Each structure stands twice: as structure tokens, then as C-alpha cells.
Amino acid sequence: GAGVSQTPSNKVTEKGKYVELRCDPISGHTALYWYRQSLGQGPEFLIYFQGTGAADDSGLPNDRFFAVRPEGSVSTLKIQRTERGDSAVYLCASSPVPGGPSTDTQYFGPGTRLTVL
Amino acid sequence: LAKTTQPISMDSYEGQEVNITCSHNNIATNDYITWYQQFPSQGPRFIIQGYKTKVTNEVASLFIPADRKSSTLSLPRVSLSDTAVYYCLVGRGSQGNLIFGKGTKLSVKP
Numbered sequence: 247g248a249g250v251s252q253t254p255s256n257k258v259t260e261k262g263k264y265v266e267l268r269c270d271p272i273s274g275h276t277a278l279y280w281y282r283q284s285l286g287q288g289p290e291f292l293i294y295f296q297g298t299g300a301a302d303d304s305g306l307p308n309d310r311f312f313a314v315r316p317e318g319s320v321s322t323l324k325i326q327r328t329e330r331g332d333s334a335v336y337l338c339a340s341s342p343v344p345g346g347p348s349t350d351t352q353y354f355g356p357g358t359r360l361t362v363l
Numbered sequence: 364l365a366k367t368t369q370p371i372s373m374d375s376y377e378g379q380e381v382n383i384t385c386s387h388n389n390i391a392t393n394d395y396i397t398w399y400q401q402f403p404s405q406g407p408r409f410i411i412q413g414y415k416t417k418v419t420n421e422v423a424s425l426f427i428p429a430d431r432k433s434s435t436l437s438l439p440r441v442s443l444s445d446t447a448v449y450y451c452l453v454g455r456g457s458q459g460n461l462i463f464g465k466g467t468k469l470s471v472k473p
Contacts, residue, residue: 250406279460288450288463289407302458337406341459352461354406 248272250355252338258361259328267323267358271340278321279352280313281337289337295321328362335359367451372468381438383467385451388432394454396427396434401448401466410449411436438469446471 251270259265271278276297281289291305295315303313310328315321325332335357343350368386375381387396395414399407411418413425413434424437438445448466456462 277459281461286465288466289461290463291456291460294458294460296458302456302460305460339406339461343459350459351409351412354408356405359404 269338
């Protein structure tokens, strides 16, 4: 079946602009995670959705970052007033099991590479 | 949460067996050990997971000693396509989020 998809694959924007990054999880997966990966580093957790609600947004770096998942499927990560330091690959992952169990596999999308000029 | 330590990089040649060891001295009783693989321009992909002793699947083997303070990912007869970054993860965040270190960059040469 189809995996996790993310659009766009690349996004170049100017400092101060607003961007939206989209994630389509695997159908039926209730858990959805956003991660951010800087060059040479492993992915870092941003936010977790269980269904429609953000169960944990403790990883969001500041209030310029916001994410929604209105129908419990597609999620959008929104970044306001982008800064050069926001440049990174934004990864989305989904899992069929609600967050918590230590054995569920997370399935990652290919990521969106965001470049803020 | 257990912190992991693994080599930054490793080199190998096609056909060789590669073993990547990860140290996790502070692993908790209920923590599982999971390895993910990441190719350039792709998201991480699950390879294998275990709790103790040995786990084997079609891709790799995972060896975990009795004290569980380390683990070794074994890739048999690597090929060029195994060139990737390999992450060792121990435990999860409070919501099941994965906690990645910097990983081991494996380069397989012909």
C-alpha cells in the first residue's frame, strides 16, 4: 500500500514568510509525528497527534510553529515568520498504534527540505 | 531516557559482514532497542528491534548481551546499497516519539 507522503519535497522561501508543509499518513494510522532534522543530526521530535488532537507539542521550538490535523488524517505543519535557522528537513511519521508502546514501528515520509533564504 | 553512543562513521567493502555497536549504559528495564536506517533524501526506515539475546530478520541480526548495556547490529554481506546512516534508539519519549542520536554513517565500497 501507499506509504507516508509529504509535500512539497522542497520549499525555498524568504526570511519572514509563512510556509505550510503537508503530511499524508498511511491510511488508518491514528498516531502522527512531526520531526525536524538538521544537517548531520538525527531527527528531533516536534509534535505528536493522536487522532485530531495534538497530544504533545513540547518539541515545537517556539510559537511560530503550529500544526493541525483537523480530520485525523492529513496534517499540516505551519511556520510563521520563517527564520534562516528554520532551514532543515521536516519529517512526518505515522503509526497504527497510539503513542506510548515501545514496540510500534513508525513509518516515515521522505521529508520536506525547507530552505529559508 | 537512555543515551546512546555509537561510532560516527564506519567503512566496509562489499560482501563483508558489518557490525555496529551501540552503548546504552542507562537503559531502563522496559526499554526496547530499535535500529533505523536512513538513506540520503529519505526518511528513516525501521530495521530491527529487540529486548534481549538475539533477534534476526531478513535484513539484519541484533545481538543484546545479558546486561543490555550495549547492542550490536549485524549486517551480513553488505552491498553498495547498504550505504546509509544507522541509528540506534533506546526507549521512547512520553508519547512514543523516537529519540535519535547522530547515528553511524556506513560507507560500503566496491
